[in-house]
Amino acid sequence: MNKLISDKTKQVLLGPLSKNNPIMVQVLGICSALAVTAKLEPALVMGISVTVIVAFSNVIISLIRNTIPNRIRIIVQLVVVAALVTIVSEILKAFAYDVSVQLSVYVGLIITNCILMGRLEAFAMSNKPWESFLDGLGNGFGYALILIIVSFFRELLGSGTLLGYTIIPSSFYESGYMNNGLMLMPPMALILVACIIWIHRAKNKELQEK
Amino acid sequence: MEGILNIFIKSIFVDNMIFAYFLGMCSYLAVSKNVKTSLGLGAAVTFVLFITVPVNYLLENYVLKEGALQWLSPQLASLDLSYLSFILFIAVIAAITQIVEMAVEKFSPSLYNSLGIFLPLIAVNCAIMGASLFMQQRAFHNIGEATSYALGSGVGWLLAIVGLAAIREKMEYSNVPKPLRGLGITFITVGLMGIAFMCFSGLKI
Numbered sequence: 001m002n003k004l005i006s007d008k009t010k011q012v013l014l015g016p017l018s019k020n021n022p023i024m025v026q027v028l029g030i031c032s033a034l035a036v037t038a039k040l041e042p043a044l045v046m047g048i049s050v051t052v053i054v055a056f057s058n059v060i061i062s063l064i065r066n067t068i069p070n071r072i073r074i075i076v077q078l079v080v081v082a083a084l085v086t087i088v089s090e091i092l093k094a095f096a097y098d099v100s101v102q103l104s105v106y107v108g109l110i111i112t113n114c115i116l117m118g119r120l121e122a123f124a125m126s127n128k129p130w131e132s133f134l135d136g137l138g139n140g141f142g143y144a145l146i147l148i149i150v151s152f153f154r155e156l157l158g159s160g161t162l163l164g165y166t167i168i169p170s171s172f173y174e175s176g177y178m179n180n181g182l183m184l185m186p187p188m189a190l191i192l193v194a195c196i197i198w199i200h201r202a203k204n205k206e207l208q209e210k
Numbered sequence: 211m212e213g214i215l216n217i218f219i220k221s222i223f224v225d226n227m228i229f230a231y232f233l234g235m236c237s238y239l240a241v242s243k244n245v246k247t248s249l250g251l252g253a254a255v256t257f258v259l260f261i262t263v264p265v266n267y268l269l270e271n272y273v274l275k276e277g278a279l280q281w282l283s284p285q286l287a288s289l290d291l292s293y294l295s296f297i298l299f300i301a302v303i304a305a306i307t308q309i310v311e312m313a314v315e316k317f318s319p320s321l322y323n324s325l326g327i328f329l330p331l332i333a334v335n336c337a338i339m340g341a342s343l344f345m346q347q348r349a350f351h352n353i354g355e356a357t358s359y360a361l362g363s364g365v366g367w368l369l370a371i372v373g374l375a376a377i378r379e380k381m382e383y384s385n386v387p388k389p390l391r392g393l394g395i396t397f398i399t400v401g402l403m404g405i406a407f408m409c410f411s412g413l414k415i
């Protein structure tokens with residue numbers, strides 16, 4: 001049995017996809033999740049950026065966790081995260097300028113994304129670097145998963161396209177089909193996430209609140 | 211003067227932090243269980259916004275922006291430090307929340323007791339950072355506009371959280387489907403409130 005993939009690491013990596021999903025169950029990182037999901041492409045880029053940043057900030061904090069004085073740990077964590085976000089933001093500006101314009105302030109807001117602080121506080125401060133890295137990857141994927149589902153429906157129903165390519169055939173439009181412009185408005189993102197939570201909790205009864 | 215009032219009204223209703231940009235969602239959902247605490251958090255957010263955004267505005271215009279360091283020496287006119295803005299903004303926010311917390315504790319213990327627990331959390335509230343980043347993006351003309359934007363965003367956030375808390379207090383008595391209870395129904399409520407706020411779009415004085 002490969003030592004790297006023991007049961008515990010598997011749980012650390014895969015748990016956040018469903019049972020311990022950062023958005024649906026831990027209620028972390030909702031701000032950016034909703035705002036960038038009007039189109040699939042920025043949502044994908046955002047998901048990847050957050051995954052990278054969570055994974056690496058987890059590793060860095062985990063490496064220096066024993067030397068951080070307890071009183072100023074939040075500021076130390078913020079500085080590490082802010083440095084990583086600056087790097088990602090500069091890379092996006094250089095190689096994917098259009099997307100970085102669409103994401104506008106939300107790239108910078110990854111700094112205050114609660115997923116980062118939540119995972120750093122709850123996991124990286126008390127675990128070894130390799131496990132923290134997997135935890136970061138898992139939570140990043142869990143976050144990206146919700147972003148992709150929400151933006152898939154919003155783009156498909158709201159503008160009839162996916163990644164910019166038209167999906168709904170023109171014969172639909174001729175017979176009276178209309179794009180639902182409301183799907184592109186911010187409130188619908190909330191209602192879509194609520195529907196996802198509804199389905200998820202109907203399947204996983206132990207997550208239901210009384 | 212008209213511009214300042216316009217920015218104030220617009221940032222409360224049209225560009226509402228919660229309903230248009232989803233900023234500060236995490237604490238918004240977590241602390242909106244009753245009206246009293248949500249009022250406290252809303253007031254704290256407004257207060258911190260009111261201080262941090264003008265400070266970051268000065269930082270942006272006299273240190274970070276391209277050519278902003280010209281007042282120091284003409285050689286620095288071509289310097290562009292805007293890639294440092296994330297780190298500096300978050301440092302300013304973290305420092306100011308810390309100072310505000312200590313000042314409130316010293317001068318008004320009763321206010322500290324009602325706000326105390328929320329103040330440290332505000333440093334990582336996306337609404338604060340978001341307002342600074344929007345301030346940078348929109349390039350306000352003077353510090354008055356930036357301040358009124360900050361105040362308006364804060365009041366808008368306060369309005370949203372108190373409204374949601376009031377609805378959630380009433381919702382205690384309603385029979386919500388089991389899987390939707392808690393988080394799910396709150397999301398739907400916020401979505402419906404957002405649709406209601408959409409009627410303000412295009413508002414202008």
